Amino acid sequence: xxxxxxxxxxxxxxxxxxxxxxxxxxxxxxxxxxxxxxxxxxxxxxxxxxxxxxxxxxxxxxxxxxxxxxxxxxxxxxxxxxxxxxxxxxxxxxxxxxxxxxxxxxxxxxxxxxxxxxxxxxxxxxxxxxxxxxxxxxxxxxxxxxxxxxxxxxxxxxxxxxxxxxxxxxxxxxxxxxxxxxxxxxxxxxxxxxxxxxxxxxxxxxxxxxxxxxxxxxxxxxxxxxxxxxxxxxxxxxxxxxxxxxxxxxxxxxxxxxxxxxxxxxxxxxxxxxxxxxxxxxxxxxxxxxxxxxxxxxxxxxxxxxxxxxxxxxxxxxxxxxxxxxxxxxxxxxxxxxxxxxxxxxxx
Amino acid sequence: xxxxxxxxxxxxxxxxxxxxxxxxxxxxxxxxxxxxxxxxxxxxxxxxxxxxxxxxxxxxxxxxxxxxxxxxxxxxxxxxxxxxxxxxxxxxxxxxxxxxxxxxxxxxxxxxxxxxxxxxxxxxxxxxxxxxxxxxxxxxxxxxxxxxxxxxxxxxxxxxxxxxxxxxxxxxxxxxxxxxxxxxxxxxxxxxxxxxxxxxxxxxxxxxxxxxxxxxxxxxxxxxxxxxxxxxxxxxxxxxxxxxxxxxxxxxxxxxxxxxxxxxxxxxxxxxxxxxxxxxxxxxxxxxxxxxxxxxxxxxxxxxxxxxxxxxxxxxxxxxxxxxxxxxxxxxxxxxxxxxxxxxxxxx
DNA sequence: ACGGAGATCGCCAACGTTTTCATGCATTCT
DNA sequence: AGAATGCATGAAAACGTTGGCGATCTCCGT
Numbered sequence: 001x002x003x004x005x006x007x008x009x010x011x012x013x014x015x016x017x018x019x020x021x022x023x024x025x026x027x028x029x030x031x032x033x034x035x036x037x038x039x040x041x042x043x044x045x046x047x048x049x050x051x052x053x054x055x056x057x058x059x060x061x062x063x064x065x066x067x068x069x070x071x072x073x074x075x076x077x078x079x080x081x082x083x084x085x086x087x088x089x090x091x092x093x094x095x096x097x098x099x100x101x102x103x104x105x106x107x108x109x110x111x112x113x114x115x116x117x118x119x120x121x122x123x124x125x126x127x128x129x130x131x132x133x134x135x136x137x138x139x140x141x142x143x144x145x146x147x148x149x150x151x152x153x154x155x156x157x158x159x160x161x162x163x164x165x166x167x168x169x170x171x172x173x174x175x176x177x178x179x180x181x182x183x184x185x186x187x188x189x190x191x192x193x194x195x196x197x198x199x200x201x202x203x204x205x206x207x208x209x210x211x212x213x214x215x216x217x218x219x220x221x222x223x224x225x226x227x228x229x230x231x232x233x234x235x236x237x238x239x240x241x242x243x244x245x246x247x248x249x250x251x252x253x254x255x256x257x258x259x260x261x262x263x264x265x266x267x268x269x270x271x272x273x274x275x276x277x278x279x280x281x282x283x284x285x286x287x288x289x290x291x292x293x294x295x296x297x298x299x300x301x302x303x304x305x306x307x308x309x310x311x312x313x314x315x316x317x318x319x320x321x322x323x324x325x326x327x328x329x330x331x332x333x334x335x336x337x338x339x340x341x342x343x344x345x346x347x348x
Numbered sequence: 349x350x351x352x353x354x355x356x357x358x359x360x361x362x363x364x365x366x367x368x369x370x371x372x373x374x375x376x377x378x379x380x381x382x383x384x385x386x387x388x389x390x391x392x393x394x395x396x397x398x399x400x401x402x403x404x405x406x407x408x409x410x411x412x413x414x415x416x417x418x419x420x421x422x423x424x425x426x427x428x429x430x431x432x433x434x435x436x437x438x439x440x441x442x443x444x445x446x447x448x449x450x451x452x453x454x455x456x457x458x459x460x461x462x463x464x465x466x467x468x469x470x471x472x473x474x475x476x477x478x479x480x481x482x483x484x485x486x487x488x489x490x491x492x493x494x495x496x497x498x499x500x501x502x503x504x505x506x507x508x509x510x511x512x513x514x515x516x517x518x519x520x521x522x523x524x525x526x527x528x529x530x531x532x533x534x535x536x537x538x539x540x541x542x543x544x545x546x547x548x549x550x551x552x553x554x555x556x557x558x559x560x561x562x563x564x565x566x567x568x569x570x571x572x573x574x575x576x577x578x579x580x581x582x583x584x585x586x587x588x589x590x591x592x593x594x595x596x597x598x599x600x601x602x603x604x605x606x607x608x609x610x611x612x613x614x615x616x617x618x619x620x621x622x623x624x625x626x627x628x629x630x631x632x633x634x635x636x637x638x639x640x641x642x643x644x645x646x647x648x649x650x651x652x653x654x655x656x657x658x659x660x661x662x663x664x665x666x667x668x669x670x671x672x673x674x675x676x677x678x679x680x681x682x683x684x685x686x687x688x689x690x691x692x693x694x695x696x
Numbered sequence: 697a698c699g700g701a702g703a704t705c706g707c708c709a710a711c712g713t714t715t716t717c718a719t720g721c722a723t724t725c726t
Numbered sequence: 727a728g729a730a731t732g733c734a735t736g737a738a739a740a741c742g743t744t745g746g747c748g749a750t751c752t753c754c755g756t
Contacts, residue, residue, distance in 0.1 A: 015736045051399040052712035055741045070424040083445045095443040097431045250623045270618050273564050275598050363706045400742035403711045
């Protein structure tokens with residue numbers, strides 16, 4: 001059916017070995033025959049069968065990428081970065097969405113690991129121990145997660161949080177809320193820790209609120225607790241949660257940023273699309289994807305070097321419309337909750 | 349390194365062929381040995397090498413999925429559907445983002461087609477002719493695009509548009525705008541055509557406005573034309589465009605839905621998260637992904653049957669807060685454009 | 697008791713490629 | 727001039743799996 005290396009060999013009047021060499025080790029064949037072989041290969045539309053090649057070389061030319069939830073706009077951005085860099089390097093990428101399920105995650109890793117040269121685990125939900133059982137099995141790079149002796153790409157959370165808190169304290173806020181994400185999330189623990197460290201240093205009081213799903217609904221659910229906490233500003237685990245807060249605040253008639261400032265994390269595209277536009281700490285999403293692929297490729301090229309290369313990428317506070325000066329009456333008295341026009345929440 | 353079929357064969361005291369049969373054609377081996385083989389295979393952690401299998405069977409067990417832009421929240425939803433169904437059927441999926449570039453699209457199809465059993469093209473940007481050159485090369489299913497004699501999965505655009513227009517005319521709107529998407533997009537042509545057909549039937553006047561990028565910025569750019577067109581309601585090519593409209597209307601002090609009703613297409617998750625929540629025609633996103641995989645799999649199982657199976661999936665109008673009764677003064681006189689707090693537009 | 701059918705299983709070729717290893721030949725050194 | 731080197735190429739083995747073919751054995755009908 002498809003054109004094989006033998007077809008090319010016959011057409012060019014050489015052996016199969018020469019065809020291979022002409023295409024993958026050009027220095028080893030006579031320039032004249034090399035060109036001839038390449039021309040006939042091109043004219044016949046020959047592409048080496050990757051399965052056959054993989055069988056002998058042990059390399060598939062594929063990368064695997066696992067993300068917890070493509071529905072969270074953060075991840076498609078990372079995926080785009082991974083895609084772009086991988087295709088540049090002539091790798092194809094398997095994508096798997098684990099639906100926030102750490103058990104499924106492990107299963108998928110196992111299934112994918114035999115078909116790829118290396119894996120990228122983006123914000124994996126599994127525990128450190130589970131993660132450790134996977135390491136050594138397959139070359140592997142973590143994105144948005146740190147684990148000793150495992151290569152990873154992470155944003156500078158601490159600095160991002162510092163920018164956020166500095167921005168708020170400069171605006172006069174002294175009592176700041178942090179709406180926590182999933183307890184099992186490494187990123188959440190990291191952000192919470194940074195928030196404590198940074199706000200202590202800045203002389204601001206930090207109120208930690210709940211632990212919610214990293215989604216719009218989580219923010220909606222936490223909003224009333226935020227209001228009850230008597231803070232003048234709130235930092236959300238991520239942008240989706242911040243949008244949930246914003247939505248509920250609007251419904252309850254709380255003015256943002258008049259009564260309360262709201263700050264997110266991630267800078268997903270729609271952060272700039274809502275009203276008021278969301279002030280947020282931009283994480284290097286596509287860049288993380290690219291950097292992770294780079295790390296993985298150099299790990300594949302040279303397996304025993306740099307047992308745990310780690311890259312930290314800079315973050316950037318995007319000041320938009322959801323943050324403003326602290327109100328003069330520090331503890332706003334919101335109207336009692338009404339069953340407000342929330343809009344039917346979420347897709348069917 | 350890895351455990352091969354020979355290891356299992358030796359450990360179980362049988363030949364390699366028997367191992368294969370025990371695992372893939374259970375009926376052909378004695379129940380006792382079958383169980384023994386399966387147990388030893390499991391205990392050794394044996395998984396057949398898919399490359400080797402693919403070499404001989406000609407099947408890879410992989411599917412390819414091409415999308416134009418993962419940044420548009422519509423596509424991650426489709427991807428999720430594809431993922432889920434493919435994994436159920438024990439297929440892995442290659443994902444490629446073509447960045448709205450039809451040339452890259454063709455190249456990627458060519459590159460992927462040799463590594464997959466079949467391809468899913470989601471809203472392909474290429475022309476009909478380009479598309480035709482690809483068909484026959486590889487089993488292929490179109491999502492969100494119709495082409496004669498090519499299997500496809502599409503939403504019932506006409507009915508969706510009918511629901512949208514009926515909703516608006518019931519609210520008293522008689523002059524309705526349609527903000528068009530990319531001219532090269534089949535989905536756009538289809539929606540525009542449906543809009544004309546349906547509004548004519550409903551006795552409403554349709555004003556077609558521009559042709560914009562299918563993104564937030566496109567909506568922002570079209571908003572002022574919409575206001576100038578003197579319509580009381582506007583249907584956008586998709587939700588992102590609708591959100592762009594909404595944002596610019598808010599900035600110009602136009603009340604939605606007081607002065608103007610806005611209606612989108614797709615029902616991306618954030619349509620319900622903004623304020624006012626967006627009324628929109630929900631397309632079966634995940635379901636399209638699943639249906640496309642189903643179609644592709646049955647095409648692979650039985651190549652010569654049903655040369656052009658086609659599935660049309662129902663749509664559903666989601667009435668939220670961005671549509672309301674037509675204003676009594678049909679042509680609102682908006683305040684002149686001010687340099688309003690739009691929020692920095694889009695990601696860096 | 698014999699032939700044949702059916703069940704069960706092993707042998708071996710094949711898939712398309714890469715990679716040693718060996719070969720032929722021209723060139724250069726002593 | 728003979729040997730040693732280098733280059734360019736071909737032959738063949740190997741990668742892990744599957745599937746056709748045939749061998750063996752059991753069982754049944756006649």
